[in-house]
Amino acid sequence: ESPESSAVSQKQPTTADWLMSQTRHRPQVAIICGSGLGMLADTLKCQDSFAYSDIPGFPQSTVQGHAGRLVFGELKGKTCVCMQGRFHMYEGHSLCKTTFPVRVFKLLGVETLIVTNAAGSLADSLQPGDIMIIKDHVNFPGLVGLNPLSGPNDDKFGPRFPAMSGCYDKGLRCLALDIAKQLGVASLMQEGVYAMVGGPNFETIAEARLLHRLGVDAVGMSTAPEVVVATHCGLRVFGLSLITNKVVKSYEDSESVNHEGVLEVGRLRSHTVQQLVTELISRMEINNNNTINTAV
Ligand SMILES: O=P(O)(O)O[C@H]1O[C@H](CO)[C@@H](O)[C@H]1O
Numbered sequence: 001e002s003p004e005s006s007a008v009s010q011k012q013p014t015t016a017d018w019l020m021s022q023t024r025h026r027p028q029v030a031i032i033c034g035s036g037l038g039m040l041a042d043t044l045k046c047q048d049s050f051a052y053s054d055i056p057g058f059p060q061s062t063v064q065g066h067a068g069r070l071v072f073g074e075l076k077g078k079t080c081v082c083m084q085g086r087f088h089m090y091e092g093h094s095l096c097k098t099t100f101p102v103r104v105f106k107l108l109g110v111e112t113l114i115v116t117n118a119a120g121s122l123a124d125s126l127q128p129g130d131i132m133i134i135k136d137h138v139n140f141p142g143l144v145g146l147n148p149l150s151g152p153n154d155d156k157f158g159p160r161f162p163a164m165s166g167c168y169d170k171g172l173r174c175l176a177l178d179i180a181k182q183l184g185v186a187s188l189m190q191e192g193v194y195a196m197v198g199g200p201n202f203e204t205i206a207e208a209r210l211l212h213r214l215g216v217d218a219v220g221m222s223t224a225p226e227v228v229v230a231t232h233c234g235l236r237v238f239g240l241s242l243i244t245n246k247v248v249k250s251y252e253d254s255e256s257v258n259h260e261g262v263l264e265v266g267r268l269r270s271h272t273v274q275q276l277v278t279e280l281i282s283r284m285e286i287n288n289n290n291t292i293n294t295a296v
């Protein structure tokens with residue numbers, strides 16, 4: 001995907017410039033909404049919103065539950081930009097396209113990225129409706145060379161060989177657990193390891209057992225590439241998975257997962273997820289260490 005990654009990276013400054021000409025908001029925090037979690041954007045005040053189809057260079061959302069809108073606004077004294085709809089590899093996008101917005105955010109001056117997703121649980125301790133704070137991830141496509149950073153490295157953004165240990169900021173994870181206690185929802189929350197698989201099919205029982213044995217707590221089809229690109233360019237990252245279903249691990253179990261059910265759990269927990277993210281943004285400190293604007 002080298003020629004494509006170069007072509008894609010040439011478009012990012014144009015997209016960022018266009019957005020800055022259309023809105024006065026200069027976001028410090030970016031939020032990517034997972035399946036059924038688009039309501040996170042509703043909390044933003046003084047909104048400017050853009051359909052992806054109107055933004056030069058932006059890919060298009062094709063999945064139900066992903067509206068395809070970029071929303072700018074204020075939240076508790078911080079300026080935010082929120083993706084109502086993300087891009088997945090299984091939609092046919094190359095990985096550099098699925099992560100296109102992350103570098104646009106960096107160019108806009110964003111310092112912190114909040115990623116959210118819907119995921120199936122493998123850990124027995126995680127029930128549908130629980131919220132998992134992502135402590136680490138296993139990027140299965142990345143392990144076999146499907147990586148958004150493949151191709152020539154763009155040194156403006158980060159190094160050829162970026163470290164990924166510590167990519168989910170510890171301070172923000174502690175803060176989120178603290179907020180959960182204050183909101184009285186600590187029993188719904190725990191930290192865990194997220195794994196990205198390619199999708200679009202859900203797991204077979206043998207695959208579910210394999211993931212479980214490997215120490216994966218929750219599985220989905222997104223997020224890891226976004227976090228890799230964000231970490232490469234120095235963004236601070238916080239991630240959470242809303243557990244929408246248990247991944248079937250037994251041949252005796254007649255249940256099966258479907259996307260409608262995934263969206264339904266999103267609706268049921270929307271208020272709690274909104275409260276958590278709002279409090280987190282309100283209480284996080286912004287260091288304004290985004291340096292790329294001057295470098296580009
Ligand atoms: O990861 P998000 O976008 O939340 O969506 C999750 O939900 C969908 C399956 O129901 C898949 O796209 C999976 O990745």
Ligand SMILES: Nc1nc2[nH]cnc2c(=O)[nH]1
Pocket residue numbers: 118119120121197199201202203219220221244245246247257262
């Ligand atoms: N791969 C995968 N993605 C999901 N997204 C929401 N639930 C699931 C699941 O069980 N498996």
